Amino acid sequence: NKVILVVGLGRFGQALCKSLVEQKNQVIAIDRSRQHVEEIATVVDIAIQADATDMEALLKVGAKEAEIAIVAIGGNIEASILATSILKDLGIQNVIARAQNAIHARVLARIGASRVVFPEKDMGERLAMLLVNPWMSHFAQLPGSPFHVGEIRPLPEMEGKTLAELDFRTQYNAVVLNMNRSGERFIPRADTVIEAGDRILVAGLKEDLETWVVE
Amino acid sequence: NKVILVVGLGRFGQALCKSLVEQKNQVIAIDRSRQHVEEIATVVDIAIQADATDMEALLKVGAKEAEIAIVAIGGNIEASILATSILKDLGIQNVIARAQNAIHARVLARIGASRVVFPEKDMGERLAMLLVNPWMSHFAQLPGSPFHVGEIRPLPEMEGKTLAELDFRTQYNAVVLNMNRSGERFIPRADTVIEAGDRILVAGLKEDLETWVVE
Numbered sequence: 001n002k003v004i005l006v007v008g009l010g011r012f013g014q015a016l017c018k019s020l021v022e023q024k025n026q027v028i029a030i031d032r033s034r035q036h037v038e039e040i041a042t043v044v045d046i047a048i049q050a051d052a053t054d055m056e057a058l059l060k061v062g063a064k065e066a067e068i069a070i071v072a073i074g075g076n077i078e079a080s081i082l083a084t085s086i087l088k089d090l091g092i093q094n095v096i097a098r099a100q101n102a103i104h105a106r107v108l109a110r111i112g113a114s115r116v117v118f119p120e121k122d123m124g125e126r127l128a129m130l131l132v133n134p135w136m137s138h139f140a141q142l143p144g145s146p147f148h149v150g151e152i153r154p155l156p157e158m159e160g161k162t163l164a165e166l167d168f169r170t171q172y173n174a175v176v177l178n179m180n181r182s183g184e185r186f187i188p189r190a191d192t193v194i195e196a197g198d199r200i201l202v203a204g205l206k207e208d209l210e211t212w213v214v215e
Numbered sequence: 216n217k218v219i220l221v222v223g224l225g226r227f228g229q230a231l232c233k234s235l236v237e238q239k240n241q242v243i244a245i246d247r248s249r250q251h252v253e254e255i256a257t258v259v260d261i262a263i264q265a266d267a268t269d270m271e272a273l274l275k276v277g278a279k280e281a282e283i284a285i286v287a288i289g290g291n292i293e294a295s296i297l298a299t300s301i302l303k304d305l306g307i308q309n310v311i312a313r314a315q316n317a318i319h320a321r322v323l324a325r326i327g328a329s330r331v332v333f334p335e336k337d338m339g340e341r342l343a344m345l346l347v348n349p350w351m352s353h354f355a356q357l358p359g360s361p362f363h364v365g366e367i368r369p370l371p372e373m374e375g376k377t378l379a380e381l382d383f384r385t386q387y388n389a390v391v392l393n394m395n396r397s398g399e400r401f402i403p404r405a406d407t408v409i410e411a412g413d414r415i416l417v418a419g420l421k422e423d424l425e426t427w428v429v430e
């Protein structure tokens with residue numbers, strides 16, 4: 001539903017193209033390497049071999065039509081900066097660029113990138129969190145809050161009791177969001193009786209959930 | 216609190232080292248490039264210039280002591296495979312390896328990697344989701360469930376009413392997890408009156424939250 005330009009078809013750029021196409025966007029993909037262009041050609045609407053630091057080439061492929069452009073060039077900092085600058089000059093509203101380091105990011109922001117991304121750095125941080133807190137792969141942290149949400153199995157003491165009897169929120173410092181019983185998901189009420197085999201989706205603070213999940 | 220070996224100190228490997236050290240782990244970092252070793256040397260406990268396909272070198276730096284090893288080598292598929300194999304031979308329980316593509320990933324799994332990661336591919340997919348659903352940067356999806364969780368501002372019709380009066384769950388198809396009022400976060404009760412300026416953390420299905428968040 002949007003026209004999106006992806007410049008740089010390495011692993012990051014190609015994954016971006018595939019997901020954007022799956023979400024029904026029109027994708028124009030550009031790379032100066034013929035091989036990378038060919039790798040993605042069957043996936044996107046338009047795949048062109050071109051140098052993204054060449055304004056003429058970008059104009060020719062219809063870059064001006066794009067509502068969003070992502071400069072997914074990796075190692076080549078100069079090309080990443082020049083391409084970002086050209087795309088802003090072409091009037092593209094939303095130009096997102098990939099940065100290699102903090103200084104590169106600063107330059108990209110200054111020349112008009114609306115957002116700067118650090119794929120390898122972000123994933124390195126994410127993997128570190130998963131390794132240190134294996135239970136976190138089951139829990140999602142709510143952005144901007146200390147709360148985590150995830151599915152738990154009932155403790156033995158819970159089985160056969162209602163949520164009201166358990167005084168769940170007070171006893172466990174966790175809010176019940178919904179329950180999954182034999183594949184059926186529903187929002188339980190105060191008089192719902194917990195059964196072994198239930199899966200309860202809860203929200204709570206990390207330290208409260210951690211004690212629960214330690215297996 | 217754990218001894219963790221990181222092989223390959225590109226952007227992914229270095230970010231991993233920094234986060235692991237922040238989480239109080241002991242990190243041994245290895246790369247064959249002197250420059251990359253020097254970049255991380257002040258951060259980690261031990262930083263060594265060595266070829267990770269050299270078992271002698273790995274033994275010398277105490278690789279056997281590691282409970283977890285991450286092979287964060289990028290473009291060099293052969294080195295990534297050989298290093299992973301050697302680390303398994305050294306008896307390291309949990310060896311995580313980075314893959315360039317599906318076939319590489321298959322080989323890594325076969326030779327014993329307990330987990331394979333695709334940093335650029337994962338971030339490409341994530342960025343695509345954010346671009347298509349800008350509201351999703353405010354909402355987290357609960358793993359393995361269709362529910363999303365995030366913070367909303369009260370609709371005008373909600374102000375001055377209690378949660379009970381609003382019959383919140385039924386009217387809005389969303390569960391209230393907690394509220395943030397002037398920086399104070401608390402779990403509201405049925406008789407809590409909603410005020411303009413409140414921030415309400417809710418959970419619900421994507422399609423129900425979407426209509427809410429469209430700005």
Ligand SMILES: Nc1ncnc2c1ncn2[C@@H]1O[C@H](COP(=O)(O)OP(=O)(O)OP(=O)(O)O)[C@@H](O)[C@H]1O
Pocket residue numbers: 007008009010011012013030031032033036050051052053072073074075076079335
């Ligand atoms: N001036 C340019 N014009 C068009 N494409 C370019 C230009 N410079 C680099 N690229 C392309 O950008 C892509 C990604 O850059 P590069 O391979 O340096 O980074 P990378 O970090 O290895 O990428 P990834 O991690 O996404 O695989 C490459 O396919 C490369 O051909």
Ligand SMILES: Nc1ncnc2c1ncn2[C@@H]1O[C@H](COP(=O)(O)OP(=O)(O)OP(=O)(O)O)[C@@H](O)[C@H]1O
Pocket residue numbers: 120222223224225226227228245246247248251265266267268287288289290291294
């Ligand atoms: N045999 C090896 N022994 C030790 N280190 C190695 C070996 N082969 C490659 N490396 C290191 O692995 C690191 C990451 O690999 P490379 O630079 O090829 O991938 P990358 O995809 O560009 O990395 P990143 O995206 O994390 O920046 C490099 O610092 C490189 O020196």
